[in-house]
Amino acid sequence: MINRRKFLGAAAMTAGAAYLSTTTVFAAKQKLSKFGLQLYTLRNDMAKDVAGTLANVAAAGYKEVEFAGYYNKTPQEIKDLLVKNGLTAPSTHIAINLLEKELDKTIETAKTIGHRYIVCPFLTPNLRQTLDQYKNHAALFNRVGEACKKAGIQFAYHNHDFEFVAIDGQKPMDLLLASTDPKLVQIELDLYWAVKAGEDPLALFAKHPGRFPLVHVKDMANTEKKEFTEVGRGTIDFKKIFAQSKKAGIKHYFVEQDQSAAPLESIKISAEYLKKLEF
Numbered sequence: 629m630i631n632r633r634k635f636l637g638a639a640a641m642t643a644g645a646a647y648l649s650t651t652t653v654f655a656a657k658q659k660l661s662k663f664g665l666q667l668y669t670l671r672n673d674m675a676k677d678v679a680g681t682l683a684n685v686a687a688a689g690y691k692e693v694e695f696a697g698y699y700n701k702t703p704q705e706i707k708d709l710l711v712k713n714g715l716t717a718p719s720t721h722i723a724i725n726l727l728e729k730e731l732d733k734t735i736e737t738a739k740t741i742g743h744r745y746i747v748c749p750f751l752t753p754n755l756r757q758t759l760d761q762y763k764n765h766a767a768l769f770n771r772v773g774e775a776c777k778k779a780g781i782q783f784a785y786h787n788h789d790f791e792f793v794a795i796d797g798q799k800p801m802d803l804l805l806a807s808t809d810p811k812l813v814q815i816e817l818d819l820y821w822a823v824k825a826g827e828d829p830l831a832l833f834a835k836h837p838g839r840f841p842l843v844h845v846k847d848m849a850n851t852e853k854k855e856f857t858e859v860g861r862g863t864i865d866f867k868k869i870f871a872q873s874k875k876a877g878i879k880h881y882f883v884e885q886d887q888s889a890a891p892l893e894s895i896k897i898s899a900e901y902l903k904k905l906e907f
Contacts (some may be wrong), residue, residue: 647788657904658907659904660748660903664691664692664694664718665692665693665694665895666696669883669895674699675699678706679709681686683713685895686713686715688896688900690883691714692718692880692882694720696721707741708850710742718742718743718880719743719747720738724748727746727768738779739779739781743781744814745842747784747842749784755793756800759795759796759803767807769812770808770812780892783814784813784814785814786816786842787801787881788818790825791804791825792827812890815842816841816844817842817876818846818884819866820844820847821846822865824848824854830870833875834875838875839876839877841877842878842880844882845883845884845902846885847866847898849861857887866905868907881902
C-alpha cells in the first residue's frame, strides 16, 4: 500500500507535469509555413525575363506568387513556368476595366493558371471622387464575385490609403465592406497603406473577422516620408498582426515593395526576415 509521503510526491510530480504542459502550450510560437511575392515588386525584371525572374523568386525562398500582368505569356506558358520552379500562384491582380469588359476571359485564364483569387488592385483618381462611384463599384464587385464564385474562384479588393479618407462623412472602405456580400467580395488588406492611413489592422480584423484571406506584407520606413522598405526593417509590427491571422482569415501572405533601388536584393532581405519571424 502506498504511503502518504509517496502519494504526495507522486501528486506533486503530476501537477508539475501538467503545469509544464500548459505553459508550453501557451508559450508555443507560430511561424509562417510559406509566403509569397506580389510580382509587381519585380515588374522591370518580369518585363525583361519572366522565366529567369520566377526562378530567382523561388531561389529566394518564396513558394507563392501573385501576378500583376502576364507579360505576353500565355496562361499555359505561365502555368508551366510555375510548375518548373515549384511555385503556385493563388492570386492575380486584374484592372477594373478588364473585370467589366473581359470577365469571362479573365476567369478562364485564372482557371488555367490555377489562381484561386482574382483581385481588383486599384481605382484611378477619376473613379474615386464620390460615394456614388463607390456604390457603383460595390455593385460591380458583387456581380464579379458571383461570376467568380460559379467558377470556383474568390473575388477580392485590394486597398490603398485613399479608401480610408472620408467622403461626405463616410470612409469608402466602410461603404465597400457594408455594401458587398462577404461571400462574394473579400479584402486583400495592404498593411502598409492601411497603417499609413492611420488604420489599425487589428481593429479591422475584429470588426470584420474572416474577411481578409490575403494580405500584402509591406513595411514602412521610420522616416518623415514613410517610404517603402524591406519587411522587418520598418515600423509595422508584423508579429502582432500575424498573431491575429486566424481571426482575420489570412491564408496567403504576399510581400510587396513598390519601390526599391535593388528589388531582387530587397525580396531576399524580406524573405530572410519572414523565414525567422515567430509570432
